Amino acid sequence: MNKILRSLLASVLLLAACGGNKPAATENVDVKDAKELYGCNVINVYNAGEYIGENVLSDFENLYTAKVNYETFESNEMLYTKLLGGSSYDVLVPSDYTIERLLQENMLQKIDKAAITNIGNLNPDVVEMQKVFDPTLEYSVPYFWGTVGLVYNKNNVDPKVIEEQGWDILLNTDYAGKIFFYDSQRDAFMIAFKALGFSMNTDNENEILAATNWLKKMATTMDPAFVTDEVIDAMANGEKDIAIMYSGDAAYVLSENEDMAWIEPSQGTNVWVDAMVIPANATCPGLANAFINYITDYDASYANSEEVGYTSVHKEVFEELSGAGGTYEGNPAYMPRVGYEKDEVFHHNEILKQELGHNWNQVKNSINN
Amino acid sequence: MKGFNRLIYPYIVWAIIMIILPMLMIVLYAFTVKGNDVLTFQFTLENFVRFFKDPIFPGVLWRSLKVAFITTAICILLGYPCAYIFAKMKPNNQAVMVLLVTLPMWINVLVRTYAWRGLLSYVELSSEVRVYVGMVYNFLPFMILQVYTALSKIDPALITAAHDLGANDTNTFLKVILPLSLSGVVSGITLVFLPAVSSFFIPKFLGGGQYLLIGNLIEDYFIQTGDWNFGSAISLIMAIIILISMYIMRKLDREPKEAEVN
Numbered sequence: 001m002n003k004i005l006r007s008l009l010a011s012v013l014l015l016a017a018c019g020g021n022k023p024a025a026t027e028n029v030d031v032k033d034a035k036e037l038y039g040c041n042v043i044n045v046y047n048a049g050e051y052i053g054e055n056v057l058s059d060f061e062n063l064y065t066a067k068v069n070y071e072t073f074e075s076n077e078m079l080y081t082k083l084l085g086g087s088s089y090d091v092l093v094p095s096d097y098t099i100e101r102l103l104q105e106n107m108l109q110k111i112d113k114a115a116i117t118n119i120g121n122l123n124p125d126v127v128e129m130q131k132v133f134d135p136t137l138e139y140s141v142p143y144f145w146g147t148v149g150l151v152y153n154k155n156n157v158d159p160k161v162i163e164e165q166g167w168d169i170l171l172n173t174d175y176a177g178k179i180f181f182y183d184s185q186r187d188a189f190m191i192a193f194k195a196l197g198f199s200m201n202t203d204n205e206n207e208i209l210a211a212t213n214w215l216k217k218m219a220t221t222m223d224p225a226f227v228t229d230e231v232i233d234a235m236a237n238g239e240k241d242i243a244i245m246y247s248g249d250a251a252y253v254l255s256e257n258e259d260m261a262w263i264e265p266s267q268g269t270n271v272w273v274d275a276m277v278i279p280a281n282a283t284c285p286g287l288a289n290a291f292i293n294y295i296t297d298y299d300a301s302y303a304n305s306e307e308v309g310y311t312s313v314h315k316e317v318f319e320e321l322s323g324a325g326g327t328y329e330g331n332p333a334y335m336p337r338v339g340y341e342k343d344e345v346f347h348h349n350e351i352l353k354q355e356l357g358h359n360w361n362q363v364k365n366s367i368n369n
Numbered sequence: 370m371k372g373f374n375r376l377i378y379p380y381i382v383w384a385i386i387m388i389i390l391p392m393l394m395i396v397l398y399a400f401t402v403k404g405n406d407v408l409t410f411q412f413t414l415e416n417f418v419r420f421f422k423d424p425i426f427p428g429v430l431w432r433s434l435k436v437a438f439i440t441t442a443i444c445i446l447l448g449y450p451c452a453y454i455f456a457k458m459k460p461n462n463q464a465v466m467v468l469l470v471t472l473p474m475w476i477n478v479l480v481r482t483y484a485w486r487g488l489l490s491y492v493e494l495s496s497e498v499r500v501y502v503g504m505v506y507n508f509l510p511f512m513i514l515q516v517y518t519a520l521s522k523i524d525p526a527l528i529t530a531a532h533d534l535g536a537n538d539t540n541t542f543l544k545v546i547l548p549l550s551l552s553g554v555v556s557g558i559t560l561v562f563l564p565a566v567s568s569f570f571i572p573k574f575l576g577g578g579q580y581l582l583i584g585n586l587i588e589d590y591f592i593q594t595g596d597w598n599f600g601s602a603i604s605l606i607m608a609i610i611i612l613i614s615m616y617i618m619r620k621l622d623r624e625p626k627e628a629e630v631n
Contacts, residue, residue, distance in 0.1 A: 077593045084595075183578050185593065219579075223496075226578025239490060357594040358425075364581040365425045368432065368497065 034066040038286030041066040043090035045291065046082070048073060048274065049229070051093065051144070051310070053303030060294050066287055074229070075184070083107065088281055090288040093143050096273050100133040101348040109280045110138045115289035118296035123315040125338050129273050132345040140275035141292050144310035146247035147271050147336040147343065148187060149264040151254070156241045159261065166265030167195035169242065171214070176222045180234065180243035183226035185353075185360035186346065187244065187270070188215055194267045194342070201347045208355065215363040226364065235260060248310025250333035255309065262333040268342025273313075311336055392608075398601035416602035426586070426603070430610075433583040436572060437565035440504040444561050445554060447505065448512035452553075453546075455513070456520035467517065470510045478507060482574050489575065496576040503575040504565060511560040519553025520546070555622040563611055583607055 034041035041064070045057075049072040057068050071089075073079045076098040083089075083102075094102065102108050113119065119141070126142050134140045150169070152162055156178070162169050170179060170191070182188065190200040192211035202208070218224065227234065232249045234240065236256040245253065250262045276292045278285055294300055298317060305312035306327050311334055312318045321328045328334035337343060402411045420426045455466045473481060485503050494502075523546060531541040569584025583603065590600030 075593070077595060081592055081595060224577070224579075225496075230574075354594060354596065357589070358423075361425055361429075361581060361586065361589065364579070365428050367579045367581075368576075 031062070032064050034064040034287050034290070037064075038284060038290070040284040040287060042069065043067075043284050043287045043291055044069045044071070044088065045091045045093075046071050046073060046079060046087075046089045047091075047093040050308055051274075051304070053300070053305075053307040056295070056300050056303050059300075060291060063294070064287065064290060068291070083279070088283060089279055090282040090284050091291055092277050092279060093274055094277065095346075096129075096133040096275070097346045097348040099140055099275060099277055101350075102277065102279075103134065103139060104348070107280055108139045108277050109282065109285065111141060111278060111292065112285070112289045113138070115286075116141060116293045116296065118293055121296060121298070121301070121314045121316065123313055123318060126273060126313045129271060129345060130275065133273075133347075134275070140277045141296060142273050142275045142313040143295065144248060144305070144308075145271070145273040145313055145336070146311050147264055148182075148190065148244065148246055148269050149250060149262055149333070151235050151243045151245045151250045151260050151262055151333075153238060153241045153259050154261045155259050159263075162242075162263055163266070166263075166267045167191050168267075170195075170218050170222065170224075170244075173221055175242055178241040179222055179224045180227050180231045180240050181218070181222075181224040182231070182244040183228050185356050188360055188363070189356050190270045190346070191244065192218075194265070194269060197267065200268075200270060200344050201349070203349065203352050208359070212359045212363065215360070216366050219363050219367050245333075246310075247333045247336045248308060251311075251328055251331050252309035254331050254333050255328065264337045264340075264343075266342075268340065268344065269337075270346055271336065271338075271343045272346065309334065395601045395604050395608075398598050399605045401598060403596060403598050416599050417606070419599065420602060420606060429581055429583055429586055430606075432580065433566050434610075436500065436504065436580070436582065437562050437568075439501065440508060440565045441558055441562045443501065443505045444509050444512040445557070448509055448557065449516055449550075449554065452513050452516035452520055455517050456523075463521070467514070470513050474510055479570070481507070482571055486574055496579050500572045500576040500580060503571040504568070507571060508561040508565060512554075512557040515557035515560060516550060516553040519550040519556075523549050552622055555618055559615065559618045563614060566610065566614075567607060 043066065045068055047070065051072070052070075057070055060066070061068055073082065076095050079092060079094055080098060080101070083092075092102075099108070122142060126145050127137065129145065130137060130140060130142055150162065150167075152159075157169075157175070161172075165172060169175065170181070189208075189211055192214040193200045193202060193207065196207070196210055196214060198204070198207045198211070225240065227243075231243050231245060232253060235243045235245070235253045238257055238259060247262075247264075250260075254260050254262060276295065278288045278292075282288055295304070296314065298314065301312050301314035301317040302320065304310075305314075305317055305321055309328070312321065320326055322331070322334050323329065397410070399416055400412050400414070402413045402415065451470075455463055458466065482503060485499075485506065489499050489502065527545055527549075528541055531545045536544065567584050569582045569588065572580035572582055573585065587600050587603050587607070590596045590603065594600075
């Protein structure tokens with residue numbers, strides 16, 4: 001809720017800011033005219049909620065004399081559903097596996113590499129991961145990246161125990177009633193597959209059955225609270241002892257509550273990259289490319305990453321924020337694990353998605369019967 | 370004056386676009402297979418067969434009905450005495466009490482549920498109790514107001530007459546007041562039970578997501594799994610259940626009135 005309220009408040013403030021000082025912020029910057037350059041001056045941007053810095057959009061609008069219609073989604077699935085419904089956007093920021101799917105379905109157009117002058121700023125490690133879903137690197141430009149792990153309260157959970165058990169701590173009844181479980185079939189099955197030593201992209205029926213049983217055991221013996229974004233504020237307030245979280249949200253929680261610690265289990269986890277893409281039916285691709293380039297610039301990258309806590313794909317911004325004196329200095333969740341052999345990028349598989357979705361409902365149906 | 374009838378046209382247009390059309394689309398989706406073209410439809414009953422064959426779905430349906438039923442029962446048990454006490458107060462005090470019951474409804478249900486989440490985090494309660502606290506809190510005003518309206522419409526002369534004819538307080542209540550207030554209870558049930566069957570937000574947020582209800586399933590199939598056809602079939606089954614419930618309610622509502630005439 002806090003998130004929703006905050007974003008509402010932010011958009012109100014943003015509106016107020018747009019109305020108030022249009023020409024003021026343009027003192028020593030070379031203002032461009034989007035209409036003249038690209039023939040259009042409005043772009044529709046669809047991004048995840050709580051994923052952008054404070055003045056990033058209004059600065060872009062001032063710089064290009066343009067208007068950004070900014071909408072947010074809660075999940076990649078919601079984004080895809082919205083696209084199916086015929087909504088038209090100029091820039092989307094989906095995750096790796098959704099980009100893979102959009103590419104398979106010919107729903108994206110190539111990025112104009114000549115317009116992305118800031119492309120050299122990208123962290124080479126992230127570009128390696130990008131090749132998994134966009135092999136030719138022609139269709140996407142990374143936005144944030146990270147992993148999935150566990151946030152725990154150091155005072156109530158022994159770091160040695162959680163290091164040793166990893167994901168299996170979610171079956172340890174010493175912590176029954178004290179865990180937040182992420183309510184998403186993708187993350188739930190990733191955890192079960194990894195805990196059992198399988199690949200998170202497996203389609204082996206026996207392995208799926210074993211993972212489903214692992215999750216059922218967790219659901220019936222651990223009294224977990226199934227949550228999504230509300231876990232961020234709940235963990236910052238220390239409501240429970242262990243929570244599954246995305247690294248960027250964990251970085252925020254760790255910076256708010258010093259009792260909290262972060263671990264990426266040794267059984268391996270999901271490494272993910274969210275990237276900007278331009279849909280095939282974009283109405284203003286020229287300005288969309290300019291927007292992507294603008295986001296990849298140092299200032300915008302810095303503002304975004306500092307504000308939301310997700311790891312920047314911009315190598316200098318990452319070094320600045322995680323280095324000495326940086327906002328996230330010494331915050332392990334801001335520095336996700338790179339190059340670990342058991343970590344994987346998620347792949348889209350429509351048939352598997354249906355099956356795991358059904359199994360996930362089965363898992364939740366096994367409680368409170 | 371007849372010209373005013375034309376004022377209904379905007380509503381008709383609104384109803385067609387916002388209510389009738391989406392419902393027709395749900396019916397269409399429910400009876401077709403996935404991946405249809407805009408122009409070619411392949412009809413099927415597969416979605417419904419799947420619903421009743423899979424043990425998850427009847428389980429979910431049962432859980433939804435159970436939550437709604439228990440919520441309604443608690444609302445009657447708490448709401449009736451409340452309304453009865455209100456109806457016996459001085460008119461000025463009645464107005465204050467009605468205002469106090471209505472007051473929380475001026476705030477959005479989402480905000481109130483989040484507030485409950487915060488409040489309940491201070492006490493050790495099972496997720497089941499939390500869910501019912503939230504559900505009853507949210508629906509109780511509807512029950513109180515309906516029963517209160519029915520009770521306050523009862524002519525005091527009837528009660529005096531009952532006493533004059535030798536009925537004690539218990540008999541007066543059982544034979545005069547209760548039957549006359551039943552219509553209020555029935556419309557209270559309509560306002561509590563029907564929305565409670567399809568509610569999913571309160572159980573989700575107060576029950577830690579442990580309550581998989583039919584509303585959650587519909588959301589899941591539309592957004593997460595992206596199977597609109599199956600989601601539509603579930604919605605349609607849900608709509609039929611609500612229609613049947615409404616039919617039963619109306620029958621119940623009519624019976625006491627017929628008795629009255631006799």
